Amino acid sequence: MSINVKAVLKKYTMVFALIAVLIFFHAITGGKMLLPQNVNNLISQNAYVFVLAAGMLLCILTGGNIDLACGSVICFIGGIGAIMMDKDISAVFAVLVMIIGGLLVGAWQGFWIAYVKVPPFIATLAGMYAFRGLSNVVLQGYTVGIRNTGFLNVFGGGADCYIPDFFGNGALNITCLLTGVVLAAIYIVLALKNRISAKSKGYEVEPVYSMLIKMVIISAVVIWFFYKLANYKGIPTSLIWIGLVLLAYAYITSNTTMGRYLYAVGGNEKATTLSGIDSRKVYFFAYVNMGLMSGLGGILTIARATQAQPTFGQGYEMDAIAACFIGGASAYGGEGSVFGIVIGALLMGVINMGMSIMGVDANYQKVVKGIVVLVAIIFDVLSNKKKK
Amino acid sequence: MGKVILEMKNITKTFPGVKALDNVNLKVEEGEIHALVGENGAGKSTLMNVLSGIYPYGTYEGDIVYNGEVCKFQKIKDSEEKGIVIIHQELALVPQMSIGENMFLGNERGKKNAINWNETYGEADKYLKMVGLSESSRVLIKDIGTGKQQLVEIAKALAKNAKLLILDEPTSSLNETDSRALLDLMLEFKKQGMTMIIITHKLNEVVYVADKITVVRDGSTVETMDCHESKIDEDRIIRGMVGREITNRFPKRENVNIGDINMEVDHWTVHHPLYTERKVVDDVSLNVKKGEVVGIYGLMGAGRTELAMSIFGKSYGSGITGTLKINGKEVDLKTPREAIEAKIAYVTEDRKGNGLVLSNPIRVNTSLANMKGVSNKGVIDVDKEYAVAAEYKEKLNTKAPTVEQNVGNLSGGNQQKVLLAKWMFTDPEILILDEPTRGIDVGAKYEIYCIINDLVRSGKSVIMISSELPEVLGMSDRIYIMNEGRFVGELNAYEATQESIMANIIQSGRGE
Secondary structure, eight states, X not given: OOOOHHHHHHHXXXXXXXXXXXHHHHHHTTTOTTSHHHHHHHHHHTHHHHHHHHHHHHHHHTTSOOOXXXXXXXXXXXXXXXXXXXXXXXXXXXXXXXXXXXXXXXXXXXXXXXXXXXXXXXXXXXXXXXXXXXXXXXXXXXXXXXXXXXHHHHTTOSTTOBOOOSXXXXXXXXXXXXXXHHHHHXXXXXXXXXXXXXXXXXXXXXXXXXXXXXXXXXXXXXXXXXXXXXXTTSOBHHHHHHHHHHHHHHHHHHHBHHHHHHHHHHHOHHHHHHTTOOHHHHHHHHHHHHHHHHHHHHHHHHHHXXXXXXXXXXXXXXXXXXXXHHTTOOTTSSOOOHHHHHHHHHHHHHHHHHHHHHTOOXXXXXXXXXXXXXHHHHHHHHHHHHHX | OOOXXXXXXXXXXXXXXXXXXXXXXXXXXXTOEEEEEOOTTSSHHHHHHHHTTXXXXXXXXXXXXXXXXXXXXXXXXXXXXXXXXXXXXXXXXXXXXXXXXHHTTXXXXXXTTEEOHHHHXXXXXXXXXXXXXOSOTTSBGGGSOHHHHHHHHHXXXXXXXXXXXXXXXXXXXXXXXXXXXXXXXXXXXXXXXXXXXXXXXOHHHHHHHOSEEEEEETTEEEEEEETTTSOOOHHHHHHHHHSSOXXXXXXXXXXXXXXXXXXXXXXXXXXXXXXXXXXXXXXXXXXXXXXXXXXXXXXTTSSHHHHHHHHTTTOSOEEEEEEEEETTEEEOOOSHHHHHHTTEEEEOSOIIIXXXXXXXXXXXXXXXXXXXXXXXXXXXXXXXXXXXXXXXXXXXXXOOSOTTSBGGGSOHHHHHHHHHHHHHTTOOSEEEEESTTTTOOHHHHHHHHHHHXXXXXXXXXXXXXXXXXXXXXXXXXXXXXXXXXXXXXXXXXXXXXXXXXXXXXXXXXXXX
16 A cells, blocks of 8 residues: 555645644744644634635636625624614524525625626726725724623633533533544545445545544544634634634535536536526625625624724635635636635634734735735646646 | 668666666658657657756666767757757647747857847848748748648747657647648758658658658557658558558447437537627538438538537537527527537537646546536435446546546546546537547547447447548548538548548539
């Protein structure tokens, strides 16, 4: 048995880059990087990136199209929600309005892009200005605080936004650790089941050793991750939203016909249209969906900050786009995966946090971020060149 | 015997895992037209890429001797300096620029930082005259037809002082008239002493222009035939290419019952999508019966593809009028989806541009037009999809390791099979095949013809659009002849000959 090291390295380059960066910061910060609290913050601080990147991925798949407006939309939607809750309207209703608001914004942009053929860059650039302005109008330039603790707890803000520990009050959050173990177990069972069914139908399956290695690594990472969280306050509620979104999108992109159409339109729009698929509907779906994710992003953002400000969400769109491209999405469409954007978002998050712990000046942090995006794309371009 | 201008000795070129060229020898004499023929993937283009320096010296074994000296080209510029100029199959012109600008792109006239436009256009006009173009060199490329664009490519090569001109499939996108003009131009150049190598799939062209023919098979040169020593005909060349005798290029169709009319198109008129007053298809009526192969012959630009696409859910054109009946019932198909549901399939002539998603595997491409067949409420059943793709791969004998292979990595013939599989999976009753064998080799063509026969045997109707006369004659039960947007003749297969078809076209031209 021999493992093709080169192929593995190539396939999981960004995973290895993530590990390397983690080790680097772990060493240079004297172990502070992987303290339980920091692992926890890595998730809750970057919740919006995961959510927006999931929406952005679908847009990018249709042909490298992006949504520049989502940062402004987050602020606009968040502002509406904050004002509503400030007026003591029920949080459930406010959340509903924010979600529907996100969908409407998405439908507005999607309509112009899909049915009037306004280039996405321009349609969303217009949205970026307009919704930024509207956020200011909604908030009238003020910061609006959120007092509704129920809302904060559910969406990952304030001090108590964690899944409570049902077993005892020790230093270690047993519920959290158990969740990790259960998730790892579910993963192993599903992977085995999948393999058995594939084999029984005579499909190609990966060799046993590579499956075992994969299983051990993934289970170990999952359990380690939840162990870290258990050492802090447990599972942050934002993690649940991230998890739900990512699972849903992994499913949509790989197992549904709509997911398939996204890739097909990005790969060859003419061929897709002639195959009887209405490409306009595909674009519309991608942008409505982006609106939905902007709505959810808005909810998570104001919850995390426990307030809404007219400046919220600036540059969020770029973080989402960067996560997608670092995660291997093609700038021409048709290629990319949810797994990729998770790695992309984590890589950016780790670099940000590591530099913050080191006390690197915020301006230099931006320089480093820029270089990381560039290097990732250069790598992508070069490796594609070699393929030809 | 003339002087040998080029000799390629024992050329071997390996790519990771594949030996693309194995000990190839090629000798070209000054002032001759040397044809290079072989099936797709035989190594013709690789050989020419070695010659022109696209694969630099050192990446291959063997020697290139040109004008008596061993050449070590590092890049294309090196070979061009010696006068070896290659014209690639795909036109490499910038549509938005003028002919003159294109001709001297990368080779600008004038000083380093100041282009001399008078000199540019003046010289360009001179070269245009040499290739018989009367256009001004200030005309934009996008405003002239493909035939003229090909001539501009040749003029561009001349501007580089070409002594040895290599033409890779120069006529693949030209119609019969333009092709003939191009070949005549080659013969004219020959008289002036130019040496040329032509790569082509069209054997009638080879017979028409070539002095010598070298056959490449599986990466080796098999033989060189001298057309002046003995008469070489197409069958002789095919025998060399496939290594065996193909007694019949078209498989026999037996046990086919031609039934009732399946689809009927009446007084069909289509206008250009942009210039809406221009008629692209003019008052065309046709019908196709169950179990019948109907050929539509016409030159490129006759409106054949436009006719087919307008029938297929109005995917081309504007202001479409006329009636379309399927099984005697009038239908109005507004989108490709409605056409697919009405059991029509349109297999495009442009498999890379309009047919396949090259970055996706065979499995995904096979199911794309009929996702309902492999999904349930919007969720894909990947097992079923895999099984379907594997079944068609087997049935059509598509050569690929697995159905997970990206179609971009397949040869033209295999891509065409994947495209056919995709449309067969929509379970159509009427298949419109637009140039189903364009750019694929003799063996794959034969297999495609067999698939067409199987289709009609099972009671389907096939409309085959083609600009290759032998193919139309060999495969059709009935032939419509199309010229300038109109049907100018309808012939039964037994009464049709190459001459009668061409006569129809010529007469229709005179009638105006």
